Amino acid sequence: MAQNNFPGNDLSFPLNKLPNKSNSYLRLNTICPYFTMFPLDYPFEVLKYAKSNDKVLDPFCGRGTTNFAARLRGLSSVGIDASPIASAIAISKFTNTTPEQIISLCQEILTDSDKPENVPEGPFWTLCYHSSTLNQICKLRESFSEECNTDTSIALRALTLGILHGPLGKTVDSYLSNQMPRTYASKPNYSVKYWEERGLLPKNIDLLEVVKRRAKYSLSSLPPYVDGGILKEDSRNPIKNSSLPLEEFDWVITSPPYYNMNTYIPDQWIRNWFLGGNDKVEYSYSKQVSHSSKKKFSSELAKVWKSVADICNPNANLMIRFGSLPSSPCNPSELLEESLEEANCGWEINNIKSAGTAENGRRQSEQCVKNLGKAIEEIDLHAILR
Template identity: 50%
Template sequence: MENLEGVLVNGSSPKITVPLLNGICPYFTMFPLDFPQAILKEAKRGDLVLDPFCGRGTTNFAARQYGLESVGVDASPVAVAITESKLVRVDPDEIIAEARHILSGDNDPALPQGEFWNWAYESSTLRDICKIRKALLEDCGSSVRKALRGIMLGALHGPIQKKTVSYFSNQCPRTYAPKPRYAVGYWQERSMLPPAVDVLGVISRRGVRYFNLSLEGMGIARVGDSQNISSLVSPVHDKKFSWIVTSPPYYGMKTYIPDQWLRNWFVGGSDVVQYEHPDQLKHGSPDQFSEGLNTVWKNVANVSDNDAQLVIRFGGISDRKASPIEIIKQSLAGSGWYIDEIRDAGVASLGKRQADHFLKSKSNPVVELDVWAYKR
């Protein structure tokens, strides 16, 4: 069998190359691709992989590189949309043709109104964004449209560049959406008007950059709450998961939806910041948080093989005085999983958040843990 871009063949562990697709839409909270790669290189052909907190789909993309089928579950529709874009196989020309078809159509989209939108996007650029948004909200079932949606999410906001234009917005971070009041003040103080952007040109460049790869499309992603076992259904009848590689939200970290509010708008959410999301772990106290995680680990145990391996990357945030190691131990107690080993994963580089154009202060680094557990 041919080894295509690091795909696992015949149970071997080839050297993995890193297609650029994994970076199609960055979060500021994410683990690196080499984390799940190093774990899944031990997998066998036919093993199923699960990430019950899939985020931007790094575990699922690593599984795809090894030729493994996977399921990613997340409460955020933005996370699931990004993950889906990493699990399709399409030709860049198909993406470009689909975008051109949508933009040349006569659909008349509703445009969001208000000071923020006037300063964030030039009017013709916003209209093109909204035309594509409307079309994808009506139908995003095909691989081509899922790829296009991933491109749009990655280009929706980011820094203004002097040479090649890569983003649609006025000056913004690329990893999280700025809050409207602060952003408008920032742009007004600096007299920064939004640029007119060739939306199709950005899509074309990104399509060639991210989807010029030969990996087969494998895996599924679904919006769901992993505290409900129905969200963790295997894609293969009567077959259970062999590998669970994940990183749940850290205690106190509950701003995923508001931090991604512009992308959430693009996939059908509100055009104003929403600060609450019902389908996420509760952060009222360490005990409450651990209890929610415990429910997830129990559900995961029920859909996993008897010899399955669970690997959790976990840490904390500096403004919560709670021990990450105690939280994760408490969450696993009585869950059906036994801790085999806890490894020091080093210091998270949260102080190096990308494209931090608005905030000058840097986050304190956080020590992270890799917890290895097996069923008992």
């Protein structure tokens, strides 16, 4: 494990207190920008009450923040998410590799003399990436489609997902694309129009050079390894997987998607393509919770609470942070209470309290819903499995 001598890195693990946000041990958690903002301090503070042998579960793990908090606490954890993008980012939170290993693997893949078999074409791809950069991206894409099971390849894949698109660098190139947001991918027609109106052409960016900088920044110091992993599954279904210890969980810490926040895959369409998906936007994804009505949404959450209860110990704690979108207002407390009542599997609500109004940039919907309006107060619900 790489643990260089950064200022303030003389930490004793497992951590009892989060270090300053600039501490390099926290950088792995930001390996890829992602629009579901679940602050690290929430699961980390919750887990201060955990025992050393407790196990942690997050059935809507997103980018794996709960799992990373558990790692900092020295606890085994499992995350579940139906999104291939989320699961690919989240599994990187368990990696135990070094920047040198990541750089070496990237160089090995890119120097392979074989040309990539499938390079997308069309106005969007021509204006989004320089042809040389796109070829490098496709080489990595095809390599990962064949094998991505080692810590080093998992870390490189997540790091590449994080640099696929973003703003143009003023001094140093940090992203591979023409001008674009870093947390979500603009749709093709809009992007082409935007670039053409401004005369923006893609730069010839050396993927390896960006990987070198990012790897040295994000993975120079890693917390000690802990057991666990990520399942790319639908948590509404019974949770079964022979490769992970899926039983006797003591803590479930999660933040479900807010009602009517259902554009995770379309808004991450370039990352989805990189992971083997279509090179066009896919607007439907059957494995996500239904948002057709509040009643249906509540019933879908009930299925999750039931499947989770089946693999938890008696007296397990369920911690849920939840809110709503200004564009689709609902009462977060009532919706969660209804879903737990319908689950009818032993979750007994202990308390519901305000989590405050999420500040700008930390709202779960911040990057994927336009014209959000005033933030809605979020709530924290605590239930115990009786």
